[in-house]
Amino acid sequence: MSTPEQAPDQAPAPDQAYDTVEHAAATSDQAMPWAELGLKADEYERIVGLLGRRPTTAELAMYSVMWSEHCSYKSSKLHLRQFGTKTTEAMREHLLAGMGENAGVVDIGDGWAVTFKVESHNHPSFVEPYQGAATGVGGIVRDIMAMGARPVAVMDQLRFGAVDHPDTARVVHGVVSGVGGYGNSLGLPNIGGEVVFDPAYQGNPLVNALCLGVLRHDELQTAAARGAGNKVILFGARTGGDGIGGASILASETFDDSKPSKRPSVQVGDPFMEKVLIECCLELYAAGVVEGIQDLGAAGISCATSEMASAGDGGMHVDLENVLLRDPTLTAGEILMSESQERMMAIVRPDRLEEFTAITAKWDVETAVIGEVTDTGRLTIDHHGRRIVDVEPRTVAVDSPVYDRPYARPAWQDDLQADTISGDAGRDRRSRPASGADLRATLLTLLASPNLSSKAWVTDQYDRFVQGNTALAQPDDAGVVRVDEATGLGVALSTDANGRYAKLDPYAGAQLALAEAYRNVATVGARPMAVTDCLNLGTPEHPDSMWQLVQVVTGLADACRDLAVPVTGGNVSLYNTSGEPGGVDASIHPTPVVGVLGVVDDVRRVTPSGWRTPGQVIYLLGTTRGELDGSAWADVVHSHLGGTPPTVDLAAERALAGVLVNAARDTLVDAAHDLSEGGLAIALAEACTRFGTGARIRLAELCTRDRITPFEALFSESTARAVVAVPRTEEVRFQDLCTARGVPALAIGVTDEVDPDAPDGADGPALVVDGLFRVPLADLVEASRRTLPAHFA
Numbered sequence: 001m002s003t004p005e006q007a008p009d010q011a012p013a014p015d016q017a018y019d020t021v022e023h024a025a026a027t028s029d030q031a032m033p034w035a036e037l038g039l040k041a042d043e044y045e046r047i048v049g050l051l052g053r054r055p056t057t058a059e060l061a062m063y064s065v066m067w068s069e070h071c072s073y074k075s076s077k078l079h080l081r082q083f084g085t086k087t088t089e090a091m092r093e094h095l096l097a098g099m100g101e102n103a104g105v106v107d108i109g110d111g112w113a114v115t116f117k118v119e120s121h122n123h124p125s126f127v128e129p130y131q132g133a134a135t136g137v138g139g140i141v142r143d144i145m146a147m148g149a150r151p152v153a154v155m156d157q158l159r160f161g162a163v164d165h166p167d168t169a170r171v172v173h174g175v176v177s178g179v180g181g182y183g184n185s186l187g188l189p190n191i192g193g194e195v196v197f198d199p200a201y202q203g204n205p206l207v208n209a210l211c212l213g214v215l216r217h218d219e220l221q222t223a224a225a226r227g228a229g230n231k232v233i234l235f236g237a238r239t240g241g242d243g244i245g246g247a248s249i250l251a252s253e254t255f256d257d258s259k260p261s262k263r264p265s266v267q268v269g270d271p272f273m274e275k276v277l278i279e280c281c282l283e284l285y286a287a288g289v290v291e292g293i294q295d296l297g298a299a300g301i302s303c304a305t306s307e308m309a310s311a312g313d314g315g316m317h318v319d320l321e322n323v324l325l326r327d328p329t330l331t332a333g334e335i336l337m338s339e340s341q342e343r344m345m346a347i348v349r350p351d352r353l354e355e356f357t358a359i360t361a362k363w364d365v366e367t368a369v370i371g372e373v374t375d376t377g378r379l380t381i382d383h384h385g386r387r388i389v390d391v392e393p394r395t396v397a398v399d400s401p402v403y404d405r406p407y408a409r410p411a412w413q414d415d416l417q418a419d420t421i422s423g424d425a426g427r428d429r430r431s432r433p434a435s436g437a438d439l440r441a442t443l444l445t446l447l448a449s450p451n452l453s454s455k456a457w458v459t460d461q462y463d464r465f466v467q468g469n470t471a472l473a474q475p476d477d478a479g480v481v482r483v484d485e486a487t488g489l490g491v492a493l494s495t496d497a498n499g500r501y502a503k504l505d506p507y508a509g510a511q512l513a514l515a516e517a518y519r520n521v522a523t524v525g526a527r528p529m530a531v532t533d534c535l536n537l538g539t540p541e542h543p544d545s546m547w548q549l550v551q552v553v554t555g556l557a558d559a560c561r562d563l564a565v566p567v568t569g570g571n572v573s574l575y576n577t578s579g580e581p582g583g584v585d586a587s588i589h590p591t592p593v594v595g596v597l598g599v600v601d602d603v604r605r606v607t608p609s610g611w612r613t614p615g616q617v618i619y620l621l622g623t624t625r626g627e628l629d630g631s632a633w634a635d636v637v638h639s640h641l642g643g644t645p646p647t648v649d650l651a652a653e654r655a656l657a658g659v660l661v662n663a664a665r666d667t668l669v670d671a672a673h674d675l676s677e678g679g680l681a682i683a684l685a686e687a688c689t690r691f692g693t694g695a696r697i698r699l700a701e702l703c704t705r706d707r708i709t710p711f712e713a714l715f716s717e718s719t720a721r722a723v724v725a726v727p728r729t730e731e732v733r734f735q736d737l738c739t740a741r742g743v744p745a746l747a748i749g750v751t752d753e754v755d756p757d758a759p760d761g762a763d764g765p766a767l768v769v770d771g772l773f774r775v776p777l778a779d780l781v782e783a784s785r786r787t788l789p790a791h792f793a
Helices: 021-026 041-051 057-066 122-127 129-145 168-186 246-250 271-287 300-311 332-337 350-362 393-397 413-418 423-429 436-447 499-504 506-523 543-563 632-638 650-665 679-691 700-706 710-715 728-741 777-785 787-792
Strands: 095-097 104-109 112-120 150-160 190-197 206-216 231-236 292-295 315-319 343-348 367-374 379-383 386-391 470-472 479-482 490-496 527-536 567-573 591-600 617-621 671-674 695-697 722-726 745-751 766-769 773-776
Touching: 021 386, 041 057, 057 300, 057 332, 057 386, 057 393, 104 527, 104 567, 104 591, 112 129, 112 490, 112 527, 112 591, 122 129, 122 168, 122 206, 129 150, 129 168, 129 206, 129 271, 129 292, 150 168, 150 271, 150 479, 150 490, 150 591, 168 190, 168 206, 168 271, 168 787, 190 479, 190 490, 206 490, 206 527, 206 567, 206 591, 231 271, 231 300, 231 350, 271 343, 271 350, 292 300, 300 315, 300 332, 300 343, 300 379, 300 393, 332 379, 343 350, 350 367, 386 393, 413 499, 436 632, 436 679, 436 710, 436 773, 436 777, 490 506, 499 506, 499 591, 506 527, 506 543, 506 591, 506 650, 506 671, 527 543, 543 567, 543 591, 543 650, 617 650, 617 728, 632 679, 650 671, 650 722, 650 728, 671 679, 679 695, 679 710, 679 722, 679 766, 679 777, 700 710, 700 745, 722 728, 728 745, 766 777, 773 777, 777 787
Parallel strands: 112 567, 150 190, 315 379, 527 567, 695 766
Antiparallel strands: 095 104, 104 112, 112 206, 150 206, 231 343, 231 367, 292 343, 315 367, 379 386, 470 479, 479 490, 490 591, 527 591, 617 722, 617 745, 671 722, 695 745, 766 773
């Protein structure tokens, strides 16, 4: 068959044999490699029907990549609509841009807006960890740039295989270096995230990256190609051969070591080029010379042209030979599909073209006019005068297949949930520590476990305070960035997910992820405002995994409605399985990563997560139940996963958030820390070691009130709880606030009080649980900090 493909060492010549639109119309019976490109037979027939002929090779490549799971959401779109239908008008009050844009934009007051989004770069980060993670950061930063914003912070949500697996170190070193190397080079603070180790992610590490940007309301940009005669400009880095086919293959097929054809080259990032591109774009926006803007990420020029044309007047023509190349041997199809990084596409009026190019020249950013907006309603692409694409853009970018895939509750789900470790049945089956010595040993064991230990080995490789606007960052509960220096207006961000909870109950697991992120944002004193999500799951063609996806989406949509926080955008990453297609046992735990953004009126009043002042009263907010299924204790001590996750109580979460936000505003609390993995014991240990201030804790009244044992009081993972440090002068006001909002509040101790029972010679602050145990803070720090360096340093 006639194709535009050339041998890698051949430069395409103007007289080469092209698979043109004319040729395609004349050779309707010619076989096309649709299956090799990831399309199904009925999808190929649909393309033929849309075109009224067979597609050219270039058109086939465009449809294959744009109809891939990664770009089209064809298996999830039907269910993702819940995020829209369950969003009320009141929830949309502060949204300037929502789902369907490059990123959501939220009005935070005083003419300021922020844009934020999280996306995945999972499979490339397993193939080539450094570049996979680095270009994941670069891609999400360009999404934020495309909204007209200055990127001001990043976060990363990382999940790796077993900490002691021989391959884990390769992935960890590459990914952490990639995230830090790219973000640090851009001068963006990394203000938070997650690092989780679990055998479920051994063949499929998760690398989710979030970026936050700031803009004024009138600086908002859109990705639409409007105005016939306006020029289509490609600027930034030159186009090379890296990443070709990435979106259609890596994100849409089973990840299997036996199929090298499923592993195309991973994109290569250049953060210094991206930094220049950021400043160049911001000057272009300020000059008002941009009519529309889109970043080039997945599917490259194919995606940018079809999406911008679809969002605008519907017509665009491109002359592909005008694209500036790093590699002159690239064929037309490769130019279209390349996912080379650090590129942007702009729509510019002809009378502003000279001004546009003067600004890009100032920043030494290469620029090429590659086409223009038309009124034809068609996307046409020529290469050296030969037409290789002639399609209606919406059929490529918008009207992709939508599948209502079969799904069913897995047969194994009931058995999994019946295998409880909570309550009387669990007590009979799993030993629980009761003595003070055993409880102390359990605390130190959990604190030294990979998922609860200090992440300083990771976060110390990131710059958390560059730009000077970071008010809080890891290890605090949420990252906080100042937006307006004059008023102190800022935003807080937290991302959370617990794949173990979601494995036990994907509906509740998604809600618990949202609840924890919502709680973390409130803990620092920010009002939760909006949500972004990255839903990482297995193979949608398997009914078990598809059921998990439906449950996750439904649970998250319902919880967002109940908490009145709209989903502004995000990402779905499927086919995260390293076994045979549909092998649910080889799939990752369903992992809905949820990011919550909150607004802080004045970042000078944010609440850190650790005790700073001795003699303050420690209050436990919320109710504790004996909820241990899916807990850190069950995992670390018993290698157990079964039962049902902690109860979701969204009304209690809202009430708790109200207390935390108002207490921070009125300076009633000096520190606050949410309770999540590891329960009260881990929260106390982290609050004590944050600033080196100890605590003396009493559990008797709590155990009596909530009818629990000291072990359950320390290690249960009941939700809607937090611990706070209250100055004695503010106790009455704080108690009144809790009573007014219906939040249970119990004084359980004090910060850094002298321990009369301390053994002779015991120096320094400690965490003391009266009548049970005493742990010097130095021992807590040593237990927490030794784990990751021991494996990776």
